[in-house]
Amino acid sequence: MSDTTHFVSREPFDPEATIAAGSVVSERYAKASQARLIWWRFLRHKVAVVCLVFLALSYASILIVEFLSPYELQSRHTDYIFAPPQAVHLFHDGEFVGPFVYPLDYSLNMETLKREYAEDTSRPLPLRFFCSGEPYRFWGMIPADKHLVCPPEGGTFFLLGTDRLGRDMLSRITYGARISLTIGLVGVTLSFILGITIGGLAGYFGGWIDATVQRTTEILRSIPELPLWLALSAALPVTWSPLLIYFGITLILALLDWPGLARAVRSKLFALREEDFVVAAEMLGARPRRIIFRHLLPNFMSHLIASASLSIPTMILAETALSFLGLGLRPPITSWGVLLSEAQNIEAVALYPWLLLPMVPVVLVVLAFSFVGDGLRDAVDPYQH
């Protein structure tokens, strides 16, 4: 503010004009909304911004999964069972050809009974881009056959290898993102609704409702989560359709997640209820509903969103763990956890290590969410610095 010129104006007081007389920076700050301030502060956290971009790209990709993956989710290649990842080459005999793969030659090693694949390095098969490949139904409705990258004519393209049915791992991981990434969002939304409602009731009414909620959350927090999740999802009827199972699992994840949020809402309500601005609003004749939604809730909404964003990775991990153990989602739904459940058998992992690859996106997404959540949490606290 050192560059601000101070003067006494004879004009009638106009707040807009006063701000305009200041420096450009302070004008922007003074006029910015709370959300904008939070955003600016978030931008200072470089790692979090990078992670946010990564997450945005990941979520955008699940919209066009069919286009991005070279094969369909369930298409089998019975000649290429447990094929190792195929390398993409650029040079053939010292000559630049562009991205291409060598065809795979299959042979059964009669001594070890292992499937062995060798690259036939005599003929390069260039990859095709933005091409017509396997036909699919976009979003299960619109028939189409365009892909970002297609296997070469008469060849295959398994960048990350194939599984025990000869299905392309890369395509399956891309499709799995659709389930794994959304389950955290749906679960957090559910737990958010539960947490705000229950915590709000407890904080607003107090008394025996508050006591009951407090005891319930304490009990829920003292039970180890995973066994309870397992037990609840084991109790889901086997006859349910995949879609029902999906929502059942998200509900189970949310059922154990809300206590933390409810406690936060309650304690914030308790603390803010005594603040001067609430008394002022009461004096002005505002009704309880207006006070809660207009004056109290906006005060800690950003905090809630930040803490909710920290529980998305927990949910993604929980779903992965459940499906990995065979008690969460089951095929034909394909999530990263379902893909990883193929890697449960250590013999299989030792022979075909590329079955472990779905854990790479899991770790990346979880790390990214943790950093974004940390950045948000720091950014929403306006009085920290």
Add this chain to the structure above:
Amino acid sequence: MIRYLLSRLVTMALTLVAISVLVFAIIQLPPGDYLTSYIAEIQAQGEQVTAERIAFLREEYGLDRPLWEQYLVWATGLLHGDLGYSFEYSQPVADVVGERMPLTLLLNAATVLFIYLVSFPIGIYSATHQYSWTDHGLSFLGFLGLATPNFLLALILLYLANVWFGTSIGGLMAPEYIDEPWSLGKVGSVFAHLWVPVLVIGTAGTAGMIRRLRANLLDELNRQYVITARAKGLPERTILFKYPLRMALNPFIADLGGILPQIVSGSVIISAVMSLPTTGPMLLSSLRSQDMYLAGSFLMFLALLTVVGMFISDILLAVLDPRIRLGAKSAR
């Protein structure tokens, strides 16, 4: 002190009762009672079940009585050490479990010990050497430890052990000791195998613990009494150990309540991945076959482990910090 102990004991008992109701509700959740699944099992083996036998069994297990009475029968059975009847194994649950429960206890206790022993010195070092390279490196490792799900860590370790040493690091004892009576050699073998699962389960907890101890200690180190002590000319070591460390220790111990559920959860899934002879794999298989009484006993056991652990941490905290007892008294 005694008063605090008693009130804490009552709370613990009430929590356990509430959990047992919850577990019983879960047992009842799958469609049909356990007799239907039992009969289905018998029929699947090609044997016939007569109507009289069904009626007999129904009365025997009290299935014709109202739900709350069934609950009472089950709960009092639990108190007497009668854990119910496993249909999968056609044996009382207590016989199926065998040494799995003590081994589970050992695994979890060892993990708690590991977390404290490792995070304590590292946390102090990180706080006293803030923003040094070691501190940054440890923080990064901690982040990685928090983000990597422990079962994936276990898978990677199993894979690496297989590739590098050609051996399996699964199990909790050498194969020749399984189903053997306890001997010195067996105990030694268990301890030789224990460190891998303990390391895997404890990683996330250790990382979190280091971060919290570091933050707490940093808060204390910036207080004015530390400056006073330094101005008086006390040696750095005395300053650290005499005051700030003792203050930072309280949340460190109170956190046991927070990490215990996490450890118990972790031990279940790690036991399944590494096929340890603990309750984990059996809980899973019983859940998969909807053998709910067996699963219920395991759930109850794991909850008991957690709640008792939290009780112990509260008592420890009360011993260390006199303000907590005062708080309890004034709250009455």
